[in-house]
Amino acid sequence: MKNQWTNFYTGFVKVKASGIGAERLINGLLRKNISIWDVKRSGEDTVLFCIELKDISTLRAVVRNSDCKVSFIEGRGIPFFTKRALKYSGFLIGLLSFFIIIFMLSNMVWGIEIKGANPETEHAIRKELDKIGVEVGKVQFLIDDVETIQRKLSDNIKAVTWIGVELKGTTFHFQVVEKEQPEEAEKLSPRNLVARKKAVIVGMFVEKGQKQVEISDYVNKGQLLVSGVIGNENNQRVVGAKGKVLGETWYKSTVEVPLKTKFSVFNGDEKVKHYINISGFSLPVWGFKKPEYKQYEVESTTKPFKFWKWELPAAYMSETYRSKEQITRVYTKGQAMAEAKKMAIKDLEKQLPEGAKIIGEKILHAGVDNGKVKLSIHYQVIEDIAVGIPIIQGD
């Protein structure tokens, strides 16, 4: 017997034959070697049966010689289905494009909101965002992720202390904390100036108050430098002492620099692979080769696809392979010393207040021990040593 599943692909027709000679019609068709199936009696003199689409013309010829009336009820199978699909293709295209458009719009940037910034800073931020590529109408996959945007903004905009970036749906929210502008010189409350640490005074510049020490005096920590009490004994007034007292101070720092150091650096070679991640399974889209780096680091970012307000289980993922190299740095003793000095100065500068100057250095001890250069250096620094403490007026 013939396999019937192919009929679905070639298409078949349901036929209704009415008339007394229905059996004769079937016999006539059989004689022409046409396969018939699902023959059913549906009434007194009507018969339903199925016939292949390609046999229709033969059927017509056979019907002409019989006293039956034949009508087609319905067509089934792929040819009819495609015909119908084509007829309603407008619907289909509309439906599909609706979803595509919603999908695309859900993954775009639709708004940028900046809070907590004055107009000037806001303008600067917007300009910077344009530079980074965060604009209304951009696709979210092609712009940096939130952390990167945050980093770039706080690096590049000086007027901002902190900036919080949040992506809510299709809108970027920026929460800005601006740096406080230097305050107006406020009226100082009554105070004295005392030494912050022990030093030798090398210069004084007193705006207000009565100076209590002279140049080249040695002062200890906490010693009164400028008094806020002015006037003679009969006519005393208390003011906020103000001024600069430059003192020579001393620092000692010890640094160690190993002669041989191993560390790994990125040599700039990198490869990016793109994936579409569907619930844990990564489907590579671009970049199929495994990078031939001996050592590398992988950095991957994942951005979920969104539809309307939901996140789809699929996501776009990109992996960046960065090539790494091991480098061994070997210093001679002289180089190590120079490096140690540089490090020491850098360390020192971190501790020093603004406006301080290093005027001299003296190496107290230098030696190589265990493959390390050990250096202790003594520094002379000129800095402002004055610090205000309020005068507590009692009784």
Add this chain to the structure above:
Amino acid sequence: MARKWGQKIKQLMVNTMDLPQDVMMDLPRITIIGQLHIYIENHRGLLAFADNEVRLMLKKGQLLIKGESFVIKTILPEEIMLEGKIDKVFFLDG
């Protein structure tokens, strides 16, 4: 008379050479699966078809099948597969 002679020779050959009878003698081969299906090979055409009765032409005589809710699953020039509830199968001599 000549046809009868031919038939007799065929019968003889079947008997002596052990050949299958349906092939040699154009007899119908009927397979019934429970009451559900009946499968007939070597028929000569459909004579009548109704819900409860199917009449088939054979080389010699007719075959009458009685039952309920008959549907012809497939029909080919020499084969027919009938589905429904089969009650009785009759051979009518022609």
